[in-house]
Amino acid sequence: MSIQIIGAGLAGLAAACALTERGEHVVLHEAAKAAGGRARSYFDPQLNCRIDNGNHLLLSGNRATMAFLSRIGMRDSLAGPATPVFPFVDLESGAHWKLRMNAGRLPWWIFSASMRVPGTRLRDYFSLLKLRSAGADDLVENLVGNIGPLYRNLLEPLAVSALNTPPEIASALPLAAVLAETIERGGAATIPRFPKIGLSESFVDPALAWLTARGADIRLGSRVAEIDPAQKTILAAPPWIAAELVPGLIAPDEFEAICNLHFKCRIDPGGAGFWGFVGGTAEWAFAKGDILSVTVSAANRYNDVENAVLAAKVWADLAAAFALPPEIPEHRVVREKRATFAATPAQLARRPKTRTAHKNLMLAGDWTDTGLPATIEGAIRSGNAAALAFLADK
């Protein structure tokens, strides 16, 4: 009997690949005309090129993501620096600096003033250990907000982008989980990675081709309106859809936006191809050929700000950071209103487990209880977990 998967985002695709590899037949339903969900690429007629709906930054320590890419033969499709280096621009002071970690597990980089975050002292880094004992109600800012420049220059931008939630309301637990799997495992697990071409080219199209070649039944433009209890199903749709399809399901119901601003502008990508920002509106910029692409996370605060106003604000920061002309080039603002659930303690408590009360229904998606924030890594792990749950029940 086939296993039905609802949603061809990365959770659904990961579940489909894991099951197909183990010889199961899957029918993958995707409501949209294209797969990929919140991580997809498309042709933008205004910019006359393909863009991603949003920049996605991964780290080499995202083990499920790397295994997924290896499975579909796309491990080499990611770009980024060869070493764990993060170039930053401080938009208030104008300073450019780099965080450079050593590869090994022992973090000797924190002993070197030239490698660590500017303005930080060795002892500041020991304050990060507080995150290890974070409890369910601890908020990022309350727990580590008082550690000076290490917070402002590293932890705050990291928390905003990893959790997509303002640090004054964000839970410290998922941030601790990210750090435990990356920075705490050493530089080799913290090398920045992003698609060389695009999200669909790395993750989505090759996964669909891999599945098709192995007999999976992929149905794009197929919106599932009802779940058949007699049919084994993995529900990998976003939480607001899952809550409609499964009466009584408790799932996250508060969300944070992410805005991506894609400017037609070619700049020297430097050694890394991206920059982190502190003291400005955006968190990251990526130089991708003719496009300079900028991410503004935890962006509910800009929901009422017009695109033109936001673009002017962000461009002013870019112009200052990279000595660019003040005139805003051709650009596109992409707002994902429900980019991720808000990673507050109350919302984390609403994340359901993979298994449901119905033996034929498993849940997957970045919003399920993965322990990680809503990320590609969390989505892929959730898909793997749902597949494994069915395989274990056989």
Ligand SMILES: Cc1cc2nc3c(=O)[nH]c(=O)nc-3n(C[C@H](O)[C@H](O)[C@H](O)COP(=O)(O)OP(=O)(O)OC[C@H]3O[C@@H](n4cnc5c(N)ncnc54)[C@H](O)[C@@H]3O)c2cc1C
């Ligand atoms: C702008 C932006 C930037 C991001 N940046 C990062 C980043 O830097 N790093 C990172 O790791 N993560 C990032 N993320 C998060 C990451 O994209 C998500 O965690 C991940 O893509 C979620 O995958 P998913 O499969 O759980 O859900 P989704 O991608 O939402 O997939 C669910 C799928 O279900 C489909 N669907 C819905 N209803 C139905 C139905 N009734 N029948 C059939 N199909 C249905 C949808 O169309 C969708 O394709 C970002 C997200 C956004 C939006």
